[in-house]
Each structure stands twice: as structure tokens, then as C-alpha cells.
Amino acid sequence: MTRKKILLATDLSCRCDRALDRAALLASTWHASLTVVHALEESPSVTDLPSWRQTLTPAQLALQQIRADMPKAPDVHVDMVVEQGDPASVLLGAIERLEPDLVVTGVARGETLGRMLLGTTVEQIVRKSRVPLLVVKSRPHDAYRNVMLTSDYSESSQRALPTALPLLPASAKISLFHAYDVLFEGHIDDRISARDAAHHRATDEGLAFVANLRANAGTGHAIPLICEYGDPGVLLSDLTHTRGLDLVVLGTAGRTGLLGALLGSVALRLLATLPSDVLIVRPTTG
Template sequence: MTSLLDEFVSVQDPVDMAPQTILLATDLSCRSDRALDRATILATEWGARLVVVHALQEPSGREDLPSWRRRADPRQLAWQRVQQDLRDADKLDVQIVVEREEPAALVLATAERFGCELLVTGAAREETLGRILLGTTVEQLLNKSAAPVLVVKRRPRGPYRDVVVATDFSEGSRRALEVALELLPAAQISLFHAFDVPLRGLMNDPAAASEAWSNEAATASQAFLAATPKVAASRRFIATQCESGPVTSLLAELLETRDIDLVAMGTEGRGYLAGRLLGSVALTLLNTLPVDMLVARRPRA
């Protein structure tokens, strides 16, 4: 039987709730270096095991050549590359998985085999004008992974300190808030909600209507927090911000005014986070916001 003291200790010691196993999906490119650095920071902070996964996609093909003219084994080369990149993480418990398989399938199967509680990956590439493309593999992970997925875009400067959770007051976004509270006990977490004022252009007093909708959204934000038990259990203050307008542009503007480290959101919700798969606006957020993104799926019944 759990005593009141045990319950108090579990609330006061958030390190116990941190993941014990983290998976890093890497293609060994320079774009994956930031994800590697972030995964190393988190594994060190949490004392977690780090599982590094790389999928070989080159054909294996037999080469009937003398031994001194044969190419080195791609699997061995990948192992050596990962070990070299992890040379500063010699105190970590690291497991390296290199297999010739479709990347998303290998990552998901490895995550299930090792019981990984967080998947860390990087964006595929960055275009001009700041657009960041996730890539097919990352999108598949976001749609199929049972564990939260952390998409790393920025070069890590330290632990996450300022975290914004985008919410539409759905159970999907509630899960995102819960995951942020569990993973980042030392971070400042705030709630952000974007709303639209219907038929605003046809109103006699659009400013008054906007204020009324803003007040209603603020009330809904507090109700949302009150209905999330882990908020009370964490004993942390969660600031709320409700703004009228498109969520994509509003969050982009917010990033320009605050030194935000991470934006968290759910994959199942209402409105812009609706649907079993990532919606178009959610993908737009992931592709355009120049900040790390934490995506959490609501556990299925």
C-alpha cells in the first residue's frame, strides 16, 4: 500500500518521472548533430539510456573483388561514425542499432523493443527563407509513434527553460501539457491558445466582441488547467495567453518577442490539431516555427 509520504516524495521528485530510455533517430548528417547534442543533454540530465538508431539504405550487393579493393562494411562505418560523434558522452549508457531497413519502420520497431519513452530526431533540411522541412521519415514517426517525439531544430544551449504548450483545450493538447510537465520539471511552462472571432467584420463593435471572446478563452484556459490533475500535482504556476488570429502567425510572432526553447502540442485534438494524423496547420507549425517541437499523442483506449 502506498503511504502519504510515498505519494509526497513521488510528487516532489520529478526526476523519477523522467524517461529511462531515449531513442535518437539519426541519418548521420550534419542536420542530425543538433538532435544528437540535445539527446545527449537529456540523457545526462535524466540518467537515461540512449538508444541510437541509424537505418542503412544502400544496397548490400556482393562484390567479387580482392579484399583490398572491397568497400568497407557500411554497417561498421556507421557504428564508427556514431561512436566518434558520442566521444564526449563516454559516461552514458549507449546502445547503437544499425540495420538495413526502412528508416521509420526500424525506429518504431526499435523504440518498442527497448521500451523507449521519448524519440528524438532532427529536421530533414532547411531551405532559404527559414522554411524547415521535416522529411517523410519524421512525419511517419509523428503519426505513428506511441511515445512523444522531440524534433530538434536549434543548436542546444542548455536545458529547456521556456516552454509553450499550444492548446485547443482538447485531450490531445492536455496530453502535450502533461508530457511537458513530466519531462521538464525545471522549465517555465505556459499555455497558448489562439481563437477566431466569427463574423468580426460584420459586427458594429468588433473590439468589444474580441474582448468578450478573449475573456471567454481566458476562462476556458483556467478551466482546462483545473481539469488537468498533473498541474496541481506539479505545484507549478502555468501562465496562460489567449490571442485572436491564426495560430501559425501568432506563435511565430511570439517567438520573436520571447526566448522560447520549445513548443509542445498534441496530435489529436479539435480545430488546428484535429484528426488522427497530423493536420495541415499542425504540419505548418512543425515545418515553419524555428524552434524545437515536442509532439505527444494521446494514449489510445
């Protein structure tokens, strides 16, 4: 069996230590290799100091910090990549060369790769790479236990569960979330009946989707369906708090609604507001 590969993108801030710990935990669980990638955006300064007074280069300092921050996990093989350049370009180049099974990053808002989560770099990564992206926000104490999959019931979103399953222990609780609305609701007199009808349709379709999802993923997990009317961002934020979710799985392509919009403002808003870790999954085709 081919050994799995994990790529960790870090800006070396203390916030990204959480992503480092999660990546190391997953690498140990998977028996996977781990490559740590850091981008240097500024050109190193040139000095005329004698060699005995010259300090380490930015790249050497970055490598030194990565080695110092690495968890003591003797069963995890770690490689390091420190390159100068735009963070998105450095990361996309590393993804293309290494072909990892998963990219992991944190949510720091400082320099280099930390800015990606609230700017345009994350959109470039999601648009240009089909490798799943795990955004770590919480300090990892154990494997993921309470997981919410999001779906618009499209064929492409069927990939989310098989992608997420290797991240999860057998005891993990997995639920499926679907947000629906009512077309042309503003022009309907009996809005309550229209919402009830939409709820029944969404629930019936969701139950069939869950049955196909479990069969295609080959899992015995029971997957309760949560089908709600309203704004998906608000609903997911509420569910994350009330249900204690530690991982939300987002697809990035689909027919309509939540997943159809995830490459736009909804995705960035969820990444910025959800307190849980977020796994972003691209479809294999399309």
C-alpha cells in the same frame, strides 16, 4: 524505478549532431539509456575486390560515425541500431521493440531520416506511435528554460505538461498558448464585440484549464496564459522569436482549432518554420 529509454533517429548529417547532443544531455539528466537508430535506404554495393582491399560496409561506416560523434558522457549507456530499409519502417520497428519513453530527431533535409520532417514519414510516426517525438533544431547549451505549451483546452491536451515536465529543470518558465477564432465572423456586423466576447470566453476557459492542468500534473509551476485571436502558426512563430522560446510543446489531437489540425498541414508548417525545438505529444487514448 524503471530506467527511462530514449531513442535517437539520425541521418548522420552534421545538422543531426544537435539532436545527438540533446539526446545525450537528456539521457544524462534522466539517467536513461540511449539507442541511436539509423536507416540505410540503398542496398550496399557488391565488389569482387580481394578481402584486403574491401572497404567497410555502409552499416559498418554508419556505426563508426555514430561512435565518433557521440558526446563523451560516461554515465550514458548507448546502444546502436543500423538497419537497411525505409526510414519510417526502420524507426517504427525500433520503437515497437524498444518501447522508448521519448524519440528524438533532428531537422536535416538530406537523405534517410532527415527527410521525415518535411515529408510524410513524420506523419506516419506521429499517427502510428504514441511515443512523444522531440524535434531538435537549436544547438543545446543547457536544459530547456523557456517553454510554450499549446492547447485547445481538450482533455487529451492535458497530457502535454506531464510529458514535458521530465525534460525541464525546476527553474523553467512554462506558458500556455491558445489560439481562438470567431465562428461565422464574416456574417457578423459588430466583429470587434464578437472578438471581445470570444476572447473573454477563451480566457475564462483557459484559466480553469490551467488550474486543472497544474493539479493533474502535480506541479507548482506558475503557468501564464497567452490567449490570442488569429492563425496559430503565425502567432506561434512570432511568440518564438519575441519571447525567446527554446521548446514548443504540441499536442496532436483535440476538439477544434490548432490541436485538431496538427496531423495535417499545420503540424508540418510549424515543424518547418518554428526556430525552437518542438515536442509532439500524442494522447494516451483515442
